[in-house]
Structure formats: C-alpha cells, structure tokens
Amino acid sequence: MVRAAAKTTSRIATHMAIAFALTWLMTGSIALGGLAALIEPVLNVALLPLHETAWHALAGLARTARGRMLALGLEKLSQTGLHIAVAFGVMAWASGSLAFGGLAALIEPVLNVIALPFHDRLWDRFGKGGRKEIEQHNQNENERNGAYPGQTLVA
Incomplete structure (x- = not known):
C-alpha cells in the first residue's frame, strides 16, 4: 500500500518535472514553467474522473466482449486526446x-x-530488492522463534 502510494507520487513528480522542463525550455521562464507544472497535472487529475465516468457508462451499453474491448480502446484513445488538449491549452496559455x-x-x-x-x-527493480529483504527477515524471525524446517511462524 505504502509502496504503491510512493510509486504514484513519484510518477506524478516525474510528470511534473517533464511539464516544468518543457515549459521552461519553450518560454524561458521558470515562473511559467512552475505554474504549468502545477496546472497541467491538476487539470488532468480533475478531468480524468469525469472522462472515466462517461466512458464507463458507454461501456456498460456494450453487449458483447468485442464491444467492451472496442469501448476500452476508444476510451484510451479519448484519454490520450484529453491529455493532448490539456497540454496544448496550458502551453498556449503560458x-x-x-x-x-x-x-x-x-x-x-x-x-x-x-x-x-x-x-x-x-520501481520494479527497487521492489524486488525490498521483497527479498522482507523474505530474509521473515526467515530469520522464524528460525529465531524456533520454527521447524518448513514451518512458518512469521508470514
């Protein structure tokens, strides 16, 4: 749970860094770069639930598996279009x-x-190392607590 939240936060920070760098390089203004780095992700986050709600309602109308897959593909294309429109609007404004x-x-x-x-x-590479450490810790705890071979006391 914490790892997923940290990964999401890191993805947002990466997205904001890209928006900042691009706006700063195109306008030459650190202030506009910072403002765009805040506005662009906020607009995307605010509009995405509305977009998903509309598409889920449309996908519910699909009667076949093929229709649902088509709706999912169109939703992803539409989501890309939304992202492009937000990027265009923010940069045109800035x-x-x-x-x-x-x-x-x-x-x-x-x-x-x-x-x-x-x-x-x-993040996946980071997570694999973390899991190995947890498994090793659990194994050490089981041995320390007197577990028989193959018996687990600490999950």
Whole structure:
C-alpha cells in the first residue's frame, strides 16, 4: 500500500518535472514553467474522473466482449486526446503562442511515454530488492522463534 502510494507520487513528480522542463525550455521562464507544472497535472487529475465516468457508462451499453474491448480502446484513445488538449491549452496559455501549444501537445505526451516506463522499471527493480529483504527477515524471525524446517511462524 505504502509502496504503491510512493510509486504514484513519484510518477506524478516525474510528470511534473517533464511539464516544468518543457515549459521552461519553450518560454524561458521558470515562473511559467512552475505554474504549468502545477496546472497541467491538476487539470488532468480533475478531468480524468469525469472522462472515466462517461466512458464507463458507454461501456456498460456494450453487449458483447468485442464491444467492451472496442469501448476500452476508444476510451484510451479519448484519454490520450484529453491529455493532448490539456497540454496544448496550458502551453498556449503560458506562452501566448498557439504554435508552442501545438508543439507541447506533441512533445509532452511523447516524453511521458518514454520516461514513465523507465520510471516503472526502476520501481520494479527497487521492489524486488525490498521483497527479498522482507523474505530474509521473515526467515530469520522464524528460525529465531524456533520454527521447524518448513514451518512458518512469521508470514
């Protein structure tokens, strides 16, 4: 539970760092970069539940497994479009340029698609080490508490 929350927080921080760096590089303003790094994820987080609610209602209308899979695919495409629209709007507002907004709408999702899988792999690697340590600790506790071989006292 704590690990999942930490991973989610780290993903948000990575997303915000990408938004900040992109806005700062395009506008030259640290203040606008920071503002965009806050606004863009907040808008995505605020709009995503509304988006999911609408799509879940539509998916409920699907009668077949194929229809449900089609609805899921369309939901993901729509979610990508929503993300692109938010990136465009925030950058167009921050820079005052529709061209910069369009450029950000193309670059920011691509940077996230590149960076976040690396982020997840690092977290998975980190988690495997943690599990080994926990298993070793539990085994040591079982031995210390007098468990017979194959018997578990500490889960």
